[in-house]
Amino acid sequence: GEQVTIAEYLLARLEQLGVTSIFGVPGDFNMPFLDYIEDHPKIDWIGNCNELNAAYAADGYARVKENSIGVVTTTFGVGELSAMNGVAGAFSEMVPVLHIVGAPSTAQQKKKPMLHHTLGDGRFGAYIKASEQITIAQAVLMSKTNATSEIDRILTECITRARPVYLMLPTDLVSQKVPAGRLEVPLSRTPPPNNPDVEKFVLDEIVKLVDSADQDIIILVDACAIRHNVRQEVDDLLTRTQFPVYAAPMGKTAVSENHNRYGGIYIGSISDPSIKEKVENAKLILSIGALKSDFNTGMFTYSIPTSSTIELHSDHTQVQHAQFPGIGMKQLLPKLTARLKQFESSASQLAVPHYKAVIPNEQHDDISHAWFWPRMGAFFKEGDVIVAETGTSSFGILDIPLPERSVFVSQILYGSIGWSVGSTLGAALAARDKKMGRTILFVGDGSLQLTVQELSTMMHYGLKPIIFVLNNKGYNIERHLHGMHRKYNDIADWQWTSLLTTLSNPNPQEKPKSKSYTLTALLEDKIFSNTGEMQLVEVVMDMYDTPRALQAAADLSAS
Amino acid sequence: GEQVTIAEYLLARLEQLGVTSIFGVPGDFNMPFLDYIEDHPKIDWIGNCNELNAAYAADGYARVKENSIGVVTTTFGVGELSAMNGVAGAFSEMVPVLHIVGAPSTAQQKKKPMLHHTLGDGRFGAYIKASEQITIAQAVLMSKTNATSEIDRILTECITRARPVYLMLPTDLVSQKVPAGRLEVPLSRTPPPNNPDVEKFVLDEIVKLVDSADQDIIILVDACAIRHNVRQEVDDLLTRTQFPVYAAPMGKTAVSENHNRYGGIYIGSISDPSIKEKVENAKLILSIGALKSDFNTGMFTYSIPTSSTIELHSDHTQVQHAQFPGIGMKQLLPKLTARLKQFESSASQLAVPHYKAVIPNEQHDDISHAWFWPRMGAFFKEGDVIVAETGTSSFGILDIPLPERSVFVSQILYGSIGWSVGSTLGAALAARDKKMGRTILFVGDGSLQLTVQELSTMMHYGLKPIIFVLNNKGYNIERHLHGMHRKYNDIADWQWTSLLTTLSNPNPQEKPKSKSYTLTALLEDKIFSNTGEMQLVEVVMDMYDTPRALQAAADLSAS
């Protein structure tokens, strides 16, 4: 049959999976593979400034391009270890990312000479051991014999379990020829079928509970409703049943925040009171894709008894206290919808609070969080991709409804600051592929310092996100958690509005574009809103002012 | 007896070890410990922009402050994984670094709630498992009972074996009280004594060999002569014996390059011919602290038979083919000097090439590598700290003698680009402590993009290094190794001379200080040379021009 190189086989699989961009940084041990990426007609090489940002970008890409995966390639040792924190965050938050590590040749790996990028003690296997902690599967290609089956194995793990995988690609295998035949059968992300007897039992139990709850049931969508690919199934459930629906922070935009049955964000005791009241007094909660981390649950303040809860997950179901391993929601949901639609007429009577944000009428010129977030809510448009960094941004955005078809991107469980900048690069590329709206980033001044160089990459590849930098002179979230007046929560002050010109090379004949506007005027400016080019807005805010939800979380954390 | 908090105990040990700066980034899990650092009268907190750069800075600090250690503190998961590549480089190159990871409380680590920064699956032990690959010892403090002995254990490993160690510090232990008594006995870096019988045998063997070689012996100093603290012993050996001495690249400035018996850098087949001739024709080579990595040996082209070699190391000796484990050079060297000084009169007759750099007379205005490096050689002064990034910089500098009491800082074995920027921050702080001369960095445009933000930290803490940025429009070293015309070896073009003003907040009334000079005029300018403030020089160079040694290494790599 037809033969292709291992590199071509791998790229063909990635193309099948909808990958159009590969992130990374070159190095001696991956350059032979990069030749194939650069020459590929359908896949673009995105040269990042550093490997951590490249991994962040692969993560952001995969979050927006939901039926694809993120791909980052680095070089042995120095590159792969730099990327590790980015891959770990994807592991934590169920984001499918492939990490391809270009490695010394198979001969060198057997002989173990003291090559650059090694630890000097011959332990060529040390780096993959480290990566084993933060990937669900690894493949070390050592011969062409099993190369294609190994590639397929880890890619299948990646797409079915939505977590990162690791591929070590020695230089001498890149151009080795392998049979192309397996490519005819696309990889499947279909989970194994639920055991039909158990599934029927579970369905019966759920229906009984809904019935005895007098249909006083609400749905709570969370991270894995997005990450495990059940948006459509959830949407069908809502349409057929009209159950009220709320979202945990990590489930924000899993369901349209404009949906008539949607009531807003539930964050335990720091929820808006009307939401808290509705959720905690419901007789039954159908939780879909829960990921109950501290910041996702108002510091573990859910007040929902297990006896009132049904939890659906990708690989198990829990009905009150009963666990049903292996019963996955992808297949369960449509059957559940069919059984529950009988309750539509009564469920549709249940009241849902109106989730909205009101711009307060403040009598001063300072930009407060209380004003800023609702005002940004009025700025958003349908189809926008909205990225919020850990800090005041990820808390402030929670009280703001996002428009139809918008996608919310944040790292609420893992919370690595600086992630949002790399993630915005990947998200913007995916949004461009999917012909979505604008990509808008909210990032704190502290966080931006960790990963600022990736603004350069955005410009270099012609992307046009709008970057709002919150200049509050330091790590505001940390001040509120510990060390309110500590110097270690201060940062160096930068010329934020010079960043885009400094990290690029605009026509020296043109005057630099940095100008001062009032934020109100800027947000109302048509040219600014229509992103003819990438823009960075410095938002000067009080050092200690903080969003409602962050203050509440900090108060809980202290107690 | 007196009681102190665990934090105070740890800082007291670090103060005893000569630590004056601790690098890192705050986080919830290390802020309680940071309070103690900020309040410490003798140790400064250096707040970095990101954790990888913080680890690089700890590495650079330890390289210049040779009898101390580098210390970096990060937060659980997101911080520590970001730092890993920096710690791995220190592992590889024998640099003593302590990585303190602020972690969840002991109660949280037992209960394992889904905290931010975790992997979401309860594996609180995953991160330390990753770090075990790139540290020689780890301590997880879980109670105050053994806290001081654990701290002492890993610090002792760190200073005796000159490799990184890891300390996990849960939040609830930071302020727990422990006895201070152990502090009265300083930690010792003295290696265990050599077995006297074996040591005498080794000495006799070496003397026999030197005698039968008619004293046609040369000394070759390498990385571990510096890293394992035998500068003085080597200097004594040279003074008493007058043997000719050469250095491997990683041993550059182990011995003064101004020494009358010093002949220059030996890099295997890519050495200067007169050096190659002398070294490879010597009857006997006494190698001190060898670390025979690819770039350190001209791509493994040493032409020195084992039968002509004696190798001294920190923990073993090799005499021709005979291995002597446990015979360390720290104690062996003085005894060897005593036995070898008898050969001084004949050894001092051996000719040594004059290691010098001649500035070529070029008839064009472009700045070539052939001109640039010798011209920089004339710019250096006694006591300068000279940092060279992997790339054209680390190769170009090899042919240039550095002045008396200068220190050469480069990462020739591990070779992680961007390292030199973080390393320069640490090196400059150590140089300031030690009242050395200027700190001068040579970094490629590609490398600078990985870690540029740390320029901000240098300014923020009042340091005044001189940064030479080689603008050759991309990854020149990579072009010469593979992909000469590939787009992936291009980078985004930046306004390099705007970086210092953009990454700081100078008085807006002052005009920005970026000006254009010819490089010659700049280097001759007295104000520029005397570093009243930090300066960045953009050196525009041809895209493909490369130093002699790098061209030779690339040619060897291709064959």
Ligand SMILES: Cc1ncc(C[n+]2csc(CCOP(=O)(O)OP(=O)(O)O)c2C)c(N)n1
């Ligand atoms: C990689 C990493 N290092 C450190 C932290 C700890 N941390 C969490 S939030 C934060 C401060 C963020 O400050 P900023 O971006 O300015 O946000 P804001 O001031 O708006 O809260 C820090 C240092 C982290 N989450 N990730």
Ligand SMILES: Cc1ncc(C[n+]2csc(CCOP(=O)(O)OP(=O)(O)O)c2C)c(N)n1
């Ligand atoms: C962290 C890391 N990523 C990638 C590499 C691979 N690499 C080695 S040298 C180099 C290019 C350096 O380019 P530059 O700094 O511009 O130096 P020059 O052009 O002067 O050679 C790269 C990408 C590396 N060594 N370290």
Ligand SMILES: [Mg+2]
């Ligand atoms: Mg801030």
Ligand SMILES: [Mg+2]
């Ligand atoms: Mg370059």
